[in-house]
Amino acid sequence: MMVLGALMAFALNMTAQTEPVTIESPLVTEKDFVWYTNQKEAWKAETQRHPQDETAWLNYYHAARYMLWFDVNDTSARQAVREMQAAIPDKYTYYLCAYCAIQSGHGLERDGNKYAEEALRHLPARMQFFDYTTWVCYLAMKGQEERMAQMAKRFFDDGNFSEAVLRYNYNELSGMDEGGIIIANGDMAIIPKWLIQEGMGRHRDKTVVCAMFLAVTEYREWLSKKLGIDLPEWGSGSYDENLHRMLQAIIDRFGSKVYFSTTVQPELMEPWKQQLYNEGLTLKYSKKPYDNMAVKRRNVEERYMLEYLLVSFRPEWTSGQNFSANYAVLLADLLQYYERKHDAKHYDWLMRLLMSGVSNTSIDEERKQAIMQLLK
Numbered sequence: 502m503m504v505l506g507a508l509m510a511f512a513l514n515m516t517a518q519t520e521p522v523t524i525e526s527p528l529v530t531e532k533d534f535v536w537y538t539n540q541k542e543a544w545k546a547e548t549q550r551h552p553q554d555e556t557a558w559l560n561y562y563h564a565a566r567y568m569l570w571f572d573v574n575d576t577s578a579r580q581a582v583r584e585m586q587a588a589i590p591d592k593y594t595y596y597l598c599a600y601c602a603i604q605s606g607h608g609l610e611r612d613g614n615k616y617a618e619e620a621l622r623h624l625p626a627r628m629q630f631f632d633y634t635t636w637v638c639y640l641a642m643k644g645q646e647e648r649m650a651q652m653a654k655r656f657f658d659d660g661n662f663s664e665a666v667l668r669y670n671y672n673e674l675s676g677m678d679e680g681g682i683i684i685a686n687g688d689m690a691i692i693p694k695w696l697i698q699e700g701m702g703r704h705r706d707k708t709v710v711c712a713m714f715l716a717v718t719e720y721r722e723w724l725s726k727k728l729g730i731d732l733p734e735w736g737s738g739s740y741d742e743n744l745h746r747m748l749q750a751i752i753d754r755f756g757s758k759v760y761f762s763t764t765v766q767p768e769l770m771e772p773w774k775q776q777l778y779n780e781g782l783t784l785k786y787s788k789k790p791y792d793n794m795a796v797k798r799r800n801v802e803e804r805y806m807l808e809y810l811l812v813s814f815r816p817e818w819t820s821g822q823n824f825s826a827n828y829a830v831l832l833a834d835l836l837q838y839y840e841r842k843h844d845a846k847h848y849d850w851l852m853r854l855l856m857s858g859v860s861n862t863s864i865d866e867e868r869k870q871a872i873m874q875l876l877k
Contacts (some may be wrong), residue, residue: 518545524563526630527570528689528820529663530735534571540564541577548588555594558585562598563631566605579607596620601635628663634688637695642714644723650699653692657700665821667693668809674704674783676800677760682708683729683783684748685762686769689820712769716740730754752786759786762832782804782831794838801835801851810858814840821839822862829855833875852876 521543544561551557562585563565569875582602585595586609596619603613617639625632628829633656656662670693677683685691694709716735720771721804725732727778732750736742752759753771760783761770770777770784781800785793801807810825817825832855839848859872 521547521557521560524560524567525565526634529630529818531819532567534568534623537564537568537571541581545581548584552588555589555592558589559594559598559631562601566601566607569605569607573608576607578602578605579609581700582607582609593620593623593625596623597632597635600639603761610770625833628655628659633659634692637692638688638711641695641711642717642720644719646723646727653695653699657696662696663818663821664695664815665809665813665817665825667697668806669782669821669824669827670694671697671703672800672805672807673762674707675804675806676708676781676783676796678758680706681758681760682710682751682755683760683762684710684712684751684765686712686765689824690762690764712744712748712765714815715744728754741768744769747773757785757787760784761786763827782828794835797832798835798838801832802847807854810854810861812857813861816861822864825858826862826864826869828858829872829876836876 519542520541522540524537524540524544541564544557544564547554547557548561558581562578562581564582565575568575568577570695579602581828582598583594585598590596596616599608599610600613600616600620602608603610603616605744614877617636621636623824624636633652637649637652637656642653666689670690671681674694674697683694685694691709691711693702694707697703697710698705698707700793710724715724715732718735721732721735728748728751732747736746749772760780761777763779763782763784767774772807773786775788776788778791780793780796782805807828810828832851836848836852836855839845839851856873859869859876862869
């Protein structure tokens with residue numbers, strides 16, 4: 502009993518020693534379930550000591566929210582919003598988290614629009630990553646292009662976005678034909694392109710389509726107007742069936758101007774997999790076969806800016822490191838081409854870039870070695 506008591510005391514002491522740490526998105530820094538659980542408790546304690554501290558509430562919610570990445574049945578995030586509603590019901594942080602909770606499927610209500618608009622009326626002078634990503638996506642999803650553009654420019658101008666993620670997305674856009682349409686999903690494949698267009702004023706001729714937003718009426722209406730086509734209504738079929746119908750309408754109208762980001766889930770591209778040609782970082786739709794390897798070489802040799810892979814001058818986000826390593830996965834076949842053509846200059850140049858893109862990351866060693874094998 503004395504040993505059991507000592508172990509329990511030790512466990513309690515370890516819990517008490519957990520210091521609250523600012524919660525970053527897993528796209529920035531990956532943590533495990535235990536870490537988020539401990540941080541949730543640490544920040545919850547902070548909210549109890551300082552019930553009007555919005556920073557404490559925000560971190561409490563985010564720690565609880567990211568626990569859902571590991572356990573979809575966890576109710577901690579819902580509980581955090583409920584407690585926040587009682588403590589800071591008319592504060593920006595409550596409106597932000599209430600909206601995010603609804604979007605993530607663990608909110609206290611179903612309609613998140615009123616919380617989003619209240620939050621936008623209460624925007625803080627200094628915004629963080631979570632604020633920007635939430636509101637850029639919300640405004641785009643609602644088809645409010647002008648407001649989204651203003652938010653995206655502010656996000657870009659703040660300078661707190663991953664350079665590696667921006668460069669990867671810039672390269673994706675650079676390899677496309679003028680007036681191309683790129684279909685993508687996920688924050689790191691969508692938001693950076695909007696920042697490049699609205700913040701830098703570059704590649705504005707391209708249309709970025711967020712596939713998952715096609716389920717939203719306002720977004721379909723905005724996209725229909727922008728592209729000058731009539732997208733079909735969302736029907737009674739499955740989610741995938743509806744999504745494929747929407748994308749088919751775009752492909753039918755624009756044909757070879759349509760590209761898919763290689764970060765898109767394979768099932769999204771399934772109906773057209775025989776008509777998609779790899780041009781480097783993107784897959785281009787074409788009814789007719791063509792020399793896509795020639796285009797891929799052009800992109801790598803002339804359009805993509807790759808020298809940044811050689812050295813990084815600051816710690817990079819997890820997503821940025823994944824993108825940097827992804828070049829080796831997508832471009833390794835060009836090494837074989839250069840080797841066959843006895844083009845030692847381009848072979849050595851590309852090999853050095855791709856190896857640096859992998860070795861300069863902190864991805865786990867097993868995955869790193871698996872990618873390196875592709876270069877041999």
